[in-house]
Amino acid sequence: MIDAEFVCDALDRRDFGFFSGVPCSFLKGPFALLEKRDTYVPAPNEGIALSMAAGAELTGTRAVVLAQNSGLGNLLDPLTSLTMAYEIPLLLFISLRGWPSAEDDEPHHAAMGAGTIGVLEAIDVAHGILGPDESSLTELLDLAETERRQNRSFVILVPAKTIGTYQTPPAVDRNELSRKDAVAALAEHLGDALVYSTTGMISRELFGASDNPRNFYMQGSMGHAIGLGLGTALNRPDRRIAVVDGDGAAAMHLGGLALAGERQPENLTHFVLDNGSYDSTGGQRTRDSVMQWADLALAAGYRTGQTCRTVPEIHAHLEKIADLPGPHLVAIHIGKGGATPPRVTSAHTNSQVRARFQREATPSAADTGRRG
Numbered sequence: 001m002i003d004a005e006f007v008c009d010a011l012d013r014r015d016f017g018f019f020s021g022v023p024c025s026f027l028k029g030p031f032a033l034l035e036k037r038d039t040y041v042p043a044p045n046e047g048i049a050l051s052m053a054a055g056a057e058l059t060g061t062r063a064v065v066l067a068q069n070s071g072l073g074n075l076l077d078p079l080t081s082l083t084m085a086y087e088i089p090l091l092l093f094i095s096l097r098g099w100p101s102a103e104d105d106e107p108h109h110a111a112m113g114a115g116t117i118g119v120l121e122a123i124d125v126a127h128g129i130l131g132p133d134e135s136s137l138t139e140l141l142d143l144a145e146t147e148r149r150q151n152r153s154f155v156i157l158v159p160a161k162t163i164g165t166y167q168t169p170p171a172v173d174r175n176e177l178s179r180k181d182a183v184a185a186l187a188e189h190l191g192d193a194l195v196y197s198t199t200g201m202i203s204r205e206l207f208g209a210s211d212n213p214r215n216f217y218m219q220g221s222m223g224h225a226i227g228l229g230l231g232t233a234l235n236r237p238d239r240r241i242a243v244v245d246g247d248g249a250a251a252m253h254l255g256g257l258a259l260a261g262e263r264q265p266e267n268l269t270h271f272v273l274d275n276g277s278y279d280s281t282g283g284q285r286t287r288d289s290v291m292q293w294a295d296l297a298l299a300a301g302y303r304t305g306q307t308c309r310t311v312p313e314i315h316a317h318l319e320k321i322a323d324l325p326g327p328h329l330v331a332i333h334i335g336k337g338g339a340t341p342p343r344v345t346s347a348h349t350n351s352q353v354r355a356r357f358q359r360e361a362t363p364s365a366a367d368t369g370r371r372g
């Protein structure tokens with residue numbers, strides 16, 4: 001295993017001066033070290049990380065992007081139509097979740113695990129798979145220099161357990177509301193709503209708090225819970241729809257929030273659990289300032305927007321808006337960290353989650369007849 005310090009030192013020696021990305025647990029170590037520097041800017045999605053890096057390169061600063069292979073979809077467009085089309089060389093570290101074998105990882109990593117190398121080959125981006133020794137990193141960085149001389153990017157693919165983690169002291173604020181208590185409190189108000197919960201710990205927490213067939217637990221497709229919720233809300237105006245988002249995921253595709261505000265489905269409630277961090281991948285910060293989710297939602301057209309910081313505030317606010325038309329945004333400030341909830345896949349496969357949700361959510365022939 002290569003020390004995270006060795007990786008960062010090697011990048012310093014080669015004069016890299018700007019870093020951005022969206023974390024993956026395989027890259028926890030480098031992210032923990034980079035977070036201490038002001039040359040690192042956490043990005044809301046991998047495409048923006050890549051375009052920021054290109055902006056740095058265009059003005060003379062060598063730049064690095066770090067991402068999970070699930071984020072390849074987010075960065076393919078700027079990689080191909082910006083950095084390749086305009087010959088701007090970048091260095092990328094992309095983790096290899098779901099590789100070499102899909103069975104070793106969660107099911108939502110299977111397709112990208114099998115496809116990452118093929119995608120890079122198809123678009124002709126030079127790449128190499130990092131081995132567990134320091135010499136492998138040195139060799140790949142040398143290859144990256146060769147590509148750079150021709151204004152081409154290089155991707156270092158990072159399999160599991162090749163770069164070590166770096167332990168930072170857990171920054172748990174005991175006075176902050178825990179994710180567990182926040183999810184348990186909001187779950188009391190879900191009633192018969194159809195619920196989309198975002199990827200990572202939040203879906204796991206909801207599963208642990210109140211598993212039921214009306215919950216669609218997302219794992220993967222980060223940032224798309226609001227898209228799912230909006231699509232359902234517009235097509236099932238007779239049902240209440242809840243989206244339980246994370247701040248990192250909501251920011252990743254903020255356009256979904258803007259669209260929900262514009263379309264104004266009355267039956268939609270959008271929760272954003274804001275811990276200022278990507279907790280599911282190791283607690284890296286999502287941004288340096290406080291995001292005013294409620295103001296953002298109101299500006300976008302949501303009918304109500306509110307921030308809650310305690311369980312009594314959650315109950316009082318959800319009772320208040322229960323019969324008011326939405327869309328509603330409820331930002332809940334929570335602390336990061338906490339106990340690790342059970343995996344949904346310990347009880348249900350993804351296709352079971354989908355099938356039982358559809359049984360609850362699809363109008364029966366009798367309903368359709370009644371309505372017609």
Ligand SMILES: Cc1ncc(C[n+]2csc(CCOP(=O)(O)OP(=O)(O)O)c2C)c(N)n1
Pocket residue numbers: 022023024068070071072074198199200201202220221222245246247248249250275277278279280281286
């Ligand atoms: C496109 C994409 N990039 C990165 C990841 C890795 N990832 C999984 S969960 C997660 C953090 C989600 O953060 P947030 O929505 O704030 O929820 P939290 O983990 O804090 O509960 C990340 C970065 C991913 N699944 N997909």
